[in-house]
Amino acid sequence: MMLDIYNKVKKAIVGREQEIKSILAAMDAGKHILLEGPPGTSKSTLLRKIARKAKIPFYILEGNIDLTPAKLVGHFNPAKVMADNYQPEYFEKGPLTKAMEEGGILYIEEFNRMPADVSNVLITPMEEGEMTIPRYGLVKAVRPFTVIAAQNPYDDVGTVRVSRAFMDRICLIKMEYQDEEEERDIVRLRTGYENPQVINAAVKLVRKTREHPDIKLGASVRAAIDLVDIFASLTKLADQPDHNFQTAAHMALTNKIWLNEVTARNAEEIIDDIWDSLRVETKGLKGKASSPGLTAEGKEESDKREALQKKKMTVL
Numbered sequence: 001m002m003l004d005i006y007n008k009v010k011k012a013i014v015g016r017e018q019e020i021k022s023i024l025a026a027m028d029a030g031k032h033i034l035l036e037g038p039p040g041t042s043k044s045t046l047l048r049k050i051a052r053k054a055k056i057p058f059y060i061l062e063g064n065i066d067l068t069p070a071k072l073v074g075h076f077n078p079a080k081v082m083a084d085n086y087q088p089e090y091f092e093k094g095p096l097t098k099a100m101e102e103g104g105i106l107y108i109e110e111f112n113r114m115p116a117d118v119s120n121v122l123i124t125p126m127e128e129g130e131m132t133i134p135r136y137g138l139v140k141a142v143r144p145f146t147v148i149a150a151q152n153p154y155d156d157v158g159t160v161r162v163s164r165a166f167m168d169r170i171c172l173i174k175m176e177y178q179d180e181e182e183e184r185d186i187v188r189l190r191t192g193y194e195n196p197q198v199i200n201a202a203v204k205l206v207r208k209t210r211e212h213p214d215i216k217l218g219a220s221v222r223a224a225i226d227l228v229d230i231f232a233s234l235t236k237l238a239d240q241p242d243h244n245f246q247t248a249a250h251m252a253l254t255n256k257i258w259l260n261e262v263t264a265r266n267a268e269e270i271i272d273d274i275w276d277s278l279r280v281e282t283k284g285l286k287g288k289a290s291s292p293g294l295t296a297e298g299k300e301e302s303d304k305r306e307a308l309q310k311k312k313m314t315v316l
């Protein structure tokens, strides 16, 4: 059963074999998970696919300071209670209660932004598989109820220190950036765009932002996807590959990178610098953007990729 789910999820995702196995194994063993990774490293995509293929409910919640225990657990409908006193059926279940009763995944993004009194509510359900709600009753968790918290390791703005007690009850799975080839596959899969030069340049540009000294947190594959999508649309209006690429790069990347506080330069300047150096390396975007004029070898590679992509698309 688990192997069957693994195989189905694997077909719908580029790479990530070990991470899929680790998540499924934790769920199978009744453990709860902390996914630690920067933005855009497939955390949500992976979990949604796992829930879908395993045919279990998926509840998603964003951790922020406005989150309260009641938003997590649920609350009694005040109008009904006023009219007819407390009845269990007047309880409006929150995502934690639903995930427990239905054997689903409760996914909490930006977990480290949520107040400690809210994360403490999770401890007993995680540890005992049970939770008592006054006037509603005992909620028992159905397998494979799993709490999955996500946090960005570089996120230090507005975050709270997560309690030791919580950390002691959760297993860590790290989500690093994927390698260059996999990122190209992801961009191709998500955009459906065929020009390998453009895909290659977009992925290279984005990856360079992650190692630039003026940048604290570089862009994710999400930025490369946006860049290629915008580039493709700009090309429909004017066939100016270099100019379009630069415009698309500014639109897609500028607000997705976090600069170091000390740098005097702005994001656009840094993106232009990286693109200038890459242009030399990749020899620019030659020819018509819509028909890249591939070499025979490039064409063969592109055909192979196209076939691969079609295969992948059918399983999504």
Ligand SMILES: Nc1ncnc2c1ncn2[C@@H]1O[C@H](COP(=O)(O)OP(=O)(O)OP(=O)(O)O)[C@@H](O)[C@H]1O
Residues within 6 Å of the ligand: 012, 013, 014, 015, 016, 037, 038, 039, 040, 041, 042, 043, 044, 045, 046, 109, 178, 186, 189, 190, 221, 222, 225
């Ligand atoms: N391995 C992958 N296979 C297929 N698509 C991927 C993969 N990694 C990322 N993507 C795509 O990249 C985008 C970002 O991924 P996703 O939203 O899952 O990241 P995330 O880790 O949840 O990010 P955040 O922390 O910002 O919420 C999505 O469009 C997703 O489809």
Ligand SMILES: [Mg+2]
Residues within 6 Å of the ligand: 043, 044, 045, 109
């Ligand atoms: Mg996400």
